[in-house]
Amino acid sequence: MEQRRADRIAEQLEELVFDGTFSDGDRLDEVRLAEQFGVSRTPLREAIQRLALSGLVELIPRRGAFVRQPGPVELIEMFEVMAELEAACGRLAAMRITDTALAALRDANTLCQRAVDDGDTDTYYAENERFHKIVYRSSGNAFLEQEATRLHKRLKPFRRVQLRFRGRMAQSMAEHETIVTALAAADSEAAAAALRTHVAVQGEKFHNLMASLRDAAE
Amino acid sequence: MEQRRADRIAEQLEELVFDGTFSDGDRLDEVRLAEQFGVSRTPLREAIQRLALSGLVELIPRRGAFVRQPGPVELIEMFEVMAELEAACGRLAAMRITDTALAALRDANTLCQRAVDDGDTDTYYAENERFHKIVYRSSGNAFLEQEATRLHKRLKPFRRVQLRFRGRMAQSMAEHETIVTALAAADSEAAAAALRTHVAVQGEKFHNLMASLRDAAE
DNA sequence: CCAGTACTTCTTGTATACAAAACTATTGAC
DNA sequence: GTCAATAGTTTTGTATACAAGAAGTACTGG
Numbered sequence: 001m002e003q004r005r006a007d008r009i010a011e012q013l014e015e016l017v018f019d020g021t022f023s024d025g026d027r028l029d030e031v032r033l034a035e036q037f038g039v040s041r042t043p044l045r046e047a048i049q050r051l052a053l054s055g056l057v058e059l060i061p062r063r064g065a066f067v068r069q070p071g072p073v074e075l076i077e078m079f080e081v082m083a084e085l086e087a088a089c090g091r092l093a094a095m096r097i098t099d100t101a102l103a104a105l106r107d108a109n110t111l112c113q114r115a116v117d118d119g120d121t122d123t124y125y126a127e128n129e130r131f132h133k134i135v136y137r138s139s140g141n142a143f144l145e146q147e148a149t150r151l152h153k154r155l156k157p158f159r160r161v162q163l164r165f166r167g168r169m170a171q172s173m174a175e176h177e178t179i180v181t182a183l184a185a186a187d188s189e190a191a192a193a194a195l196r197t198h199v200a201v202q203g204e205k206f207h208n209l210m211a212s213l214r215d216a217a218e
Numbered sequence: 219m220e221q222r223r224a225d226r227i228a229e230q231l232e233e234l235v236f237d238g239t240f241s242d243g244d245r246l247d248e249v250r251l252a253e254q255f256g257v258s259r260t261p262l263r264e265a266i267q268r269l270a271l272s273g274l275v276e277l278i279p280r281r282g283a284f285v286r287q288p289g290p291v292e293l294i295e296m297f298e299v300m301a302e303l304e305a306a307c308g309r310l311a312a313m314r315i316t317d318t319a320l321a322a323l324r325d326a327n328t329l330c331q332r333a334v335d336d337g338d339t340d341t342y343y344a345e346n347e348r349f350h351k352i353v354y355r356s357s358g359n360a361f362l363e364q365e366a367t368r369l370h371k372r373l374k375p376f377r378r379v380q381l382r383f384r385g386r387m388a389q390s391m392a393e394h395e396t397i398v399t400a401l402a403a404a405d406s407e408a409a410a411a412a413l414r415t416h417v418a419v420q421g422e423k424f425h426n427l428m429a430s431l432r433d434a435a436e
Numbered sequence: 437c438c439a440g441t442a443c444t445t446c447t448t449g450t451a452t453a454c455a456a457a458a459c460t461a462t463t464g465a466c
Numbered sequence: 467g468t469c470a471a472t473a474g475t476t477t478t479g480t481a482t483a484c485a486a487g488a489a490g491t492a493c494t495g496g
Binding site: 223224257258259260261280281 | 479480481482486487488489
Binding site for chain 2: 141
C-alpha cells in the first residue's frame with residue numbers, strides 16, 4: 001500500500017507543479033498538503049523527496065521544500081543535453097532499428113503531416129511524442145531509453161509552448177522526414193546530426209523560448 | 219538536522235552496497251539497519267528511497283528494498299550512455315574550454331603518465347577521474363556536468379576493475395593525449411569521437427568486463 | 437507422506453506524538 | 467523612531483506506536 005500512495009501523491013504533486021498551481025519559489029506546506037490529500041505527513045514527505053530527486057523541488061534543511069522551476073540558462077542547458085541524448089539514440093538506432101519500427105516512424109509521420117495540414121496542434125503533439133519514443137526505443141539501449149524518457153518528461157511543459165509558434169510544426173515535420181531517411185539509410189552520423197538539430201534550441205527557437213518564458217512570468 | 223542525517227545514512231548505505239557488504243538481491247532490513255546506525259526507521263527509510271531513485275536498490279511494495287546490481291547487459295548499456303555523454307561533453311568543450319582548463323588537463327595527464335611509469339594504479343585512477351571531471355566542467359553546461367558526474371559515480375566500481383588489466387593504463391593514457399589534442403584544436407567532432415572511443419566498452423574491453431563480472435560472482 | 441489451509445509472526449506502510457530549530461512579533465532600550 | 471533581543475508560534479525532523487499485508491510454519495485432511 002505504501003508505494004502506491006506515495007507514488008500517487010508524487011504524481012499528483014508533479015502535476016500541480018507543472019500546471020502552475022505552484023510557482024517558482026513556493027514552499028510546499030507539508031501539513032496543508034497532507035490534509036488536502038487526506039494522508040499524514042509521512043507519505044507526503046516521501047513524495048516530496050521524490051520530487052526533490054527528480055529536481056522539481058529543492059530541499060533546504062530545516063526550511064522546507066521549495067518549487068524550483070528551471071531558469072532560462074538551466075532550460076537551455078537541459079535542451080542541449082536532450083539534443084545530445086536524442087542524437088545518441090539516433091546514432092545507435094541507425095545501426096539497430098527494425099523494419100517494423102521504421103514503419104511505425106513513417107506511420108507517426110503520416111499522422112503528423114495530417115495534423116500539420118489541419119493545424120491540429122494537439123494531435124501533432126501526441127504523434128510527435130510517439131515518434132520520439134520510438135526513436136528512443138530503437139536505440140536498442142533500455143538504459144538510454146529510460147534516461148531520454150526521463151528528461152523528455154521533464155521538458156514536456158516547455159516543449160509544448162514551442163509548437164505554438166508560427167511555422168514551427170511544418171519545420172519540425174520536415175526534420176522528422178530527414179531523420180527517418182537517415183535511419184532508413186543506416187547513416188549513424190546523419191541521424192545523430194538530424195536529431196541534434198531537431199531538438200536543439202538555436203536561432204529563432206531560442207528567442208521564441210525566451211519570449212514564452214517572459215510571458216509565463218507575467 | 220534532517221537532511222544531514224538522511225544524507226549521511228544514504229551515503230554510508232551507498233558505500234555498503236558498493237564495497238560488497240550487500241550483494242545483489244539482498245534485502246535491506248529497515249529495523250536492523252536502523253539500530254545499526256543508531257536512528258529510527260524514519261530517516262533510514264528516506265535514505266533507502268534515495269538509493270531507490272538513483273537505481274541502486276529496487277523498492278517492491280510491501281516486500282522491502284532489494285539491492286539491485288546491474289547485470290552484464292545493463293552494464294554495457296550504461297557504459298554506452300556514459301560514452302555518449304562524455305562525447306557530448308567533448309563536443310561542447312571543444313568550443314568552450316578555457317586555456318586554464320586545458321592546462322589543467324595537461325597537468326592531469328602528466329601525473330597520469332608518471333603513474334603509468336610507476337605502475338601506480340591508485341594515482342592513475344585519481345588523476346584519471348580529475349581529467350574526466352575537468353572535461354565535464356569544460357562542457358560549459360552545468361546540467362550536463364551533473365548528469366555525467368552522476369553516471370560516472372554509478373559506474374565507479376566497474377571502471378576501477380577495468381584498469382587492472384594489462385596495458386589498459388598505457389592505452390587509456392594515449393587516448394587522453396588524443397582527447398587533449400582535439401580539444402586544443404577546437405575540433406568538436408574529433409573530441410567527441412575520441413571520448414566516445416575512450417569510454418566505450420568494445421573489443422577486448424568487453425571481454426575483460428565480462429571476465430571481471432564472472433570473477434565477482436564467485 | 438504430501439498438500440492445502442489457517443494461524444502466527446515478522447515486516448512494511450502510515451499516523452501521531454515529541455523535540456529542535458527557525459521565523460515572527462512584541463517589547464524595551466537607545 | 468528604529469533596532470535588537472527575547473518569547474511565542476509555526477514547521478521541520480525524528481521517534482514510536484499502530485495497522486495491514488506477506489511469508490513462513492504448523493496442523494489437519496486426503
